[in-house]
Amino acid sequence: MTKEEVKSVLMEIVAEIIPDEDLTNLKGDIPIREQVELDSMDFLDIIMELRKRYGIEVPEDDYIHLATVDSSVAYLEPRMRDL
Amino acid sequence: MDYDVLIIGAGMSGLAAGIRLAYYDKRVCIIEKHYRVGGLNSFYNRGGRKFDVGLHAMTNYVPKGVKLTPLPKLLRQLKLKPEDFALCPQRMSAIKFPDKTIKFNNDIDFFVQEVVDNFPAQADNFQRLLKTIFEYDELNLYAKPISAREVVSSIISDPLLINMVFCPLMFYGNAQENDIEFGQFVIMFKGIYCEGFARPRAGVRQILDVLVRKYRGCGGELKMRCAVKSLKCANGRVESILLENGEVLTADKILSSAGYVETMRLLSNYDPTGIEDKAGQLSMVEFITVLDKQPAEMGHETTIIFYNNSDRFDYRKPDQLVNVSSGVICCPNNFQYENPLPEGMIRITNLANFDLWDRLGKEEYNAQKAAWLGTSLNEVIKLIPDFRDSIVFTDVFTPKTIHRFTGHINGAVYGTPNKTKMGITHLENLFICGTDQGFLGIVGAMLSGISMANLHVLQKG
Numbered sequence: 001m002t003k004e005e006v007k008s009v010l011m012e013i014v015a016e017i018i019p020d021e022d023l024t025n026l027k028g029d030i031p032i033r034e035q036v037e038l039d040s041m042d043f044l045d046i047i048m049e050l051r052k053r054y055g056i057e058v059p060e061d062d063y064i065h066l067a068t069v070d071s072s073v074a075y076l077e078p079r080m081r082d083l
Numbered sequence: 084m085d086y087d088v089l090i091i092g093a094g095m096s097g098l099a100a101g102i103r104l105a106y107y108d109k110r111v112c113i114i115e116k117h118y119r120v121g122g123l124n125s126f127y128n129r130g131g132r133k134f135d136v137g138l139h140a141m142t143n144y145v146p147k148g149v150k151l152t153p154l155p156k157l158l159r160q161l162k163l164k165p166e167d168f169a170l171c172p173q174r175m176s177a178i179k180f181p182d183k184t185i186k187f188n189n190d191i192d193f194f195v196q197e198v199v200d201n202f203p204a205q206a207d208n209f210q211r212l213l214k215t216i217f218e219y220d221e222l223n224l225y226a227k228p229i230s231a232r233e234v235v236s237s238i239i240s241d242p243l244l245i246n247m248v249f250c251p252l253m254f255y256g257n258a259q260e261n262d263i264e265f266g267q268f269v270i271m272f273k274g275i276y277c278e279g280f281a282r283p284r285a286g287v288r289q290i291l292d293v294l295v296r297k298y299r300g301c302g303g304e305l306k307m308r309c310a311v312k313s314l315k316c317a318n319g320r321v322e323s324i325l326l327e328n329g330e331v332l333t334a335d336k337i338l339s340s341a342g343y344v345e346t347m348r349l350l351s352n353y354d355p356t357g358i359e360d361k362a363g364q365l366s367m368v369e370f371i372t373v374l375d376k377q378p379a380e381m382g383h384e385t386t387i388i389f390y391n392n393s394d395r396f397d398y399r400k401p402d403q404l405v406n407v408s409s410g411v412i413c414c415p416n417n418f419q420y421e422n423p424l425p426e427g428m429i430r431i432t433n434l435a436n437f438d439l440w441d442r443l444g445k446e447e448y449n450a451q452k453a454a455w456l457g458t459s460l461n462e463v464i465k466l467i468p469d470f471r472d473s474i475v476f477t478d479v480f481t482p483k484t485i486h487r488f489t490g491h492i493n494g495a496v497y498g499t500p501n502k503t504k505m506g507i508t509h510l511e512n513l514f515i516c517g518t519d520q521g522f523l524g525i526v527g528a529m530l531s532g533i534s535m536a537n538l539h540v541l542q543k544g
Contacts, residue, residue, distance in 0.1 A: 017159070020150065037150055041160055044537055048107045060542055 001080045007073050009080075013049045017042050028070040050076070054083055085333045086110045088540055089324060091311055092340035094122025094489075095525055096517035098294040100338050100532030102161050105303035107541055112334075113303065114326070116310035116490065120295055122340070123489045123496065123518070124287050124525055129478050132426075134371060135286045136480065136488060139387060139413040139430065142255065142274035143526040144170055144189060144281035152278055153526050160533045167293045170281035171418045173386035178247045179466055180391045185247055189279025202244045212238045221269035224504045224534075231268035232261075246396040251275055251389040253398040254411050254432065256523035258363045258497035260399035267502075267523065274524055280386060282418045290525065311341075315351045320512045336540055338506075340517030340532070342491055342498050346508070363495030364400045366482035368435035370456045373476035374427030378414050381468045383429075388412040390466055398434070405455045406434045407462040429470060431459050437482035437493040452479040497523055506535040514539045 001009070014032070015023055021036040032038055046066065050056045056079050058066065065075035088104050090097045093115035104111040119125055124137035143154045147165045158165060178185045183201055187194040195213070199206045215238060220226070231249070239245050249263065252271035257263045263271075283289035298305065310327040314337070324332045339346040344362045347353060378384070391409040398409075410433040416424050443451060456479055460471055482494030491498060502521030506514045516535040517528055 020148075039151070039156065041156060041533070041537065044541060045160075048541055052107055057544055059544065 001077070001083050003073055003077050006076050006080050007069065009054075010046075010069065010072055010076065013046055013053075014038075017045045017049070026069060028073075029068055031067045032069065033067070054080060056080065084112070086112050087334065088112075088336045088338060088536075089114065089332060089334035090338045090340070091346070092122055092517065093117075093120040093295075093305060093307075094340055094517060095124055095290070095294070095528035096520070096532035096535075097122075097338070097340040098291070098298055098532065099157070099161060099529035100340075100516055100536040101298045101303045101305075102294065102301060103533055103536040104540060105298060105301035106162060108302075109540065111303050112306060112332070113298070114306045114309045114311065116308065116327075117488065118308050120305075120307075121287060121291050123485070123491075124291075124528070125488055126287050126291075130476055132373060132476065133286065133288070134478060135288075135415075136485075138282070138287040138290075138525060139255075139411065139415075139432075140173060140280035140282050140418075141168075141170060141290075141526060142271070142280060142524045143278045144172055145278050146172075153274065153530055154278070157526060157529050157533060161294075161297060161529070163293065163297065169283045169285070169289055171284060171420050173280040173282070174417050174419060175385055176251075176280060176387040176389075177385055178250055178389045180243065180247050180250075180396070181394065183243065183247065187276060187279075189281075191277045194276050198244070198248075202241055205239055205241050205244050208239045209244075216269050216272055219265070219269050221266045221273075223266075224538075226266055226504075228502075229265045231263045231265040234265050235268070246391070248272075249398075250391060250396060250409070251387075251411075254389060256497055256527065257398070258365060258495065258502075258518075258523075259500035260365065261397070264502070267521065270522065270527065271524070274526065280418075282415065284418075284420050284422075284424070286415070287525075294529075311349055313351050314346075314349045314513070316510060320510050321350075334512075336512045336514065338514050338516050338532075338535055338539070340515075342489075342495075342517075343501075343503055343508075343515055343519040344492055344499060345490055346513070346515060350510075361499045361501050362492040363497060363499045364437075364493055365398075365496060366400070366435050366437045366485060366494040367432050367496050368405050368440075368455065368479065368481050370431040370433075370459050371478045371480075372429050372431075372460075372470070372474045374429065374470055374473040375475045376473055377423060377427050378416050378429060378470065380427075381470055381473065383414060383467045383470070384417055385412075385467070386414060386417040388466060390463070392462060392465060401434050401436050404436055404439050404451055405459065407455070407459045409434070410459070410463075412463050412467060426475075427470075427473065429467075431463055433459055435482050437486065437495075440481045440483050440494075441486075448481075448483075452481065455479075491518075506539060
């Protein structure tokens with residue numbers, strides 16, 4: 001996957017987990033949780049969906065890399081490059 | 084068979100945990116010793132009628148669109164829609180003590196006004212209490228338990244108001260005698276006064292059907308009439324699970340909703356020292372009456388009344404079979420349904436003593452059920468229109484019934500007062516969810532299963 005595809009996959013997952021939030025103006029460099037209502041349970045579901053759909057394992061210590069959209073894409077891109 | 088996770092008990096917490104785990108592709112099996120799901124919140128048929136065991140009302144009701152409160156959170160986590168539970172909000176409930184009545188509905192501002200009207204001298208104090216409640220992080224699993232009586236009486240100076248505020252919170256989810264842990268108090272306060280009551284027209288079956296269907300739809304396995312005989316322990320973990328039918332299962336992790344002491348008793352190397360005295364003591368009796376007319380036709384339009392007819396308010400194990408001086412009067416008809424329920428019904432709940440009920444022989448047991456039904460009715464008709472001539476059917480369940488349905492020692496409705504908030508035990512792969520983990524009520528139970536599945540299984544990869 002390209003960076004753009006990784007980003008669109010991520011946004012698709014977030015949109016499904018928090019369907020009633022408006023994501024159109026989400027800024028890439030600010031933590032997602034500061035911009036929309038996404039609690040720790042919802043955050044866990046992003047990790048779980050990545051595993052369920054793409055077999056990507058994000059260890060607990062790496063959760064911090066998924067704070068913003070940009071950092072998520074940077075973290076996921078090498079792991080999803082061959083998908 | 085080998086599973087990723089084995090869940091003991093198909094109640095609200097076990098089913099919710101099961102949905103989370105099965106949805107995220109864990110090989111999960113729930114084993115339930117009863118022939119019916121639900122545990123404390125189950126249902127039964129008698130005389131051609133359907134009855135609920137636990138559910139009077141679901142707490143934490145918020146209309147569709149409200150976010151961030153427990154109910155929408157759990158719907159999101161279980162991948163369910165608000166419509167799935169088909170919740171209908173209450174009409175009006177009340178707390179009735181001698182000389183004072185505080186009404187409440189699902190609007191916190193109305194409740195605050197009721198408190199202020201009844202206790203004008205406490206108006207500022209009550210605002211301070213609300214501020215304390217809203218600033219407290221009740222979901223922090225690491226918080227040290229503190230006494231709600233201590234916190235609240237340092238703010239509110241009228242003991243009558245304190246007892247009136249405490250009464251519904253006690254009856255709807257407190258395992259401790261006379262006091263309540265402050266975090267638990269905040270959870271219940273928000274769930275009952277700030278959010279509110281609702282009920283599916285079909286009762287608890289609606290909720291359970293949705294959960295079971297979702298769980299099975301995600302590929303989860305459910306074994307009914309299947310009890311655990313023993314959990315074989317070695318090297319600080321549960322190595323295998325022996326069932327009553329002789330079958331042996333293995334699982335990486337075990338989530339038990341059977342209760343803390345109840346789960347410990349299943350261990351092959353069980354040492355009762357320091358464990359047995361943790362068992363809860365508070366149990367209840369419920370008198371269910373079916374009426375030949377709608378209660379509203381008799382002028383009874385209240386949904387739920389929490390009452391205390393005595394000078395004291397005692398929330399503790401009574402010294403006799405039943406304590407009728409305080410209790411709960413629930414009218415399942417008085418919710419905002421589109422169509423009324425086919426028959427009228429009034430349910431009365433009182434505190435009861437398990438040991439005394441357990442000691443009775445069969446004939447005496449039935450005689451006492453009938454006698455206490457009469458005593459309890461005499462007490463509640465001081466508060467609502469006399470409906471005794473309209474009764475066409477009655478049923479009574481006692482602490483013994485609760486024990487049989489839930490397996491809780493002493494028929495303790497809300498389990499042990501010593502909650503295991505983190506859900507951990509001395510065995511590395513055995514975890515506690517449900518009543519004894521510490522989130523109570525139906526919504527709390529489901530959140531407990533979700534939280535423990537997240538914390539101990541999903542986050543661990």
